[in-house]
Amino acid sequence: MSNRIDVKKTYKLFINGAFPRTESGRTYEIKNAKGIFIANPCLASRKDLKDAVVAARAAQHGWNKATGYNKGQILYRIAEMLEGRRAQFVDEIMSVTGATKAKAEKEVTDSVDRLVWYAGWSDKISSLSGALNPVAGPYYNFTIPESMGVIAAIAPETPSLLGLIDAIAPIIVGGNTVVVLASTKAPLSAMSFAEVIATSDVPAGVINILTGKKDEIAPWMASHMDIDGLDISGLSPKAHGEIKSAGAENLKRIFSFKSADPGRILAYQENKTVWHPIGL
């Protein structure tokens, strides 16, 4: 028998670059595949969502102004930090989901690679999706994609880490800030990922992570007037109709995706068209 007391991690939320507990004071239990207790993550409330949106809104202007090159560097930095802590993520995925070591390692490797892949898009997406439009006059007419603002996302239950990265990365690559609700059953890797973000030069408020129940938080995300778009990939298709009609009230752009795709970046971009005289 060990005479040392376990030092257990307190899993908190990630809002505005800090790790607050939920204002509601609530937690819930998560257990592994064999039913053994693992941790008490925070059960976030709608007020935590509200606070996270305020932080995301405040951070959006500055993040949007960062050059594509700089955004790419920061995403790549997240990948570097994640790579350096892969053992911890492998352990967490195995303990919660009961996955084999090989499977957990593959998920972490895919997550790092996925971040690098999205980092690469940061300074290319506007050239690839923008256009020089033919117009009947002596003008250049450009269309360029611009960020939409604050986007909320609901990450899928599984894979808990890769799914979270697929929710966050395409949104922030395009200059948006994000409030994401992590996997309910497997939130540990999400909160450890927040520690990675906190050490990766990501400005405070650009990425905010909540843990809790989808059916509690999703309707508030849909109705919130200061959230411009919503990714409901992690929501069961049965719930899509209700969320979409709630979001229609405030003209929120709501999408769900099945895979990694540059379309995920473009979904949260708005096109701006600029007219410029050609001259002589």
Add this chain to the structure above:
Amino acid sequence: MSFYGLVDGSDASLKKYLGNLSGVDQVGADARAAMLATRSIKTTSKRWAIDTAISMVDLTTLEGADTPGKVQALCTKAVRPDPTDSTVPSVGAVCVYNDMVGIARTHLDSIGGQHVGVAAVSTAFPSGRASMPVKIQDTQDAIDAGASEIDMVIDRGAFLSGRYIEVFNEIVAIREICGTKAHLKVIFETGELVTYDNVRKASFLAMAAGADFIKTSTGKVAPAATAPVVLVMLEAVRDFYSMTKVRIGVKPAGGIRNTKDAIKQLVLVNETAGPEWLTPSLFRIGASALLNDLLMQRMKMDDGYYASPQYVTID
């Protein structure tokens, strides 16, 4: 002047009066303020608190970059904070620099805002570093331009050096100019007064000298209106009332940015000075960003979903 019979205007009597004040238990004040901040105000009480807080706001713009247009926009917002909802009350007053008083008064009158006061910051705000004739002229100008409230700063240098009579005489002089035309608010800049004992001392000094309101801060120095400082000032007006049967108002200013902060202030008022103080004539909140948050919280309570800053005006 009688100074409520508390002092006779001499240095000796003022020193005696201030020397007899009890000290402030700093740890106790901090703990009491922290405890009151945990009160949870919900549903109909919250709705009442939001409307009450709106009516108590001194909507403020004190920037070097202020323009007549900005002041006029602020006045329009003061009269009708939410243009889409006529049930939102007007704020207590607008608070501007001296040279903007006339513009604010004229504009308020022209849009049906006769009930909204104009407060002018005065006596070489925010530092208070000017000669007495300049301070007097500053105040006279503001009153001539139509200010109904004068927010004067005290000379903190003199106060901290123990030259209380200088501070006292300044307040008395400005009080005389205000006469019956303007309410006098005395700003302590509590962030520079160092101790709660000094805050209590300054409160009693200003009240005896004829202040209608005592105000925490200019908004230019941090920390500003912290909860314990407001608590100490509310205890001072409560004790002063028990001595003189005169109710003096309190105005926290600076650092109160959201609805939660504002409601905490109202709880402090209710639990310390008493519900009689929960009126714009005895409690004001000096703020600029606060009003938008109050409006957004009000929208949330009416609509059932969170509001966006894009639906309230910037200034």
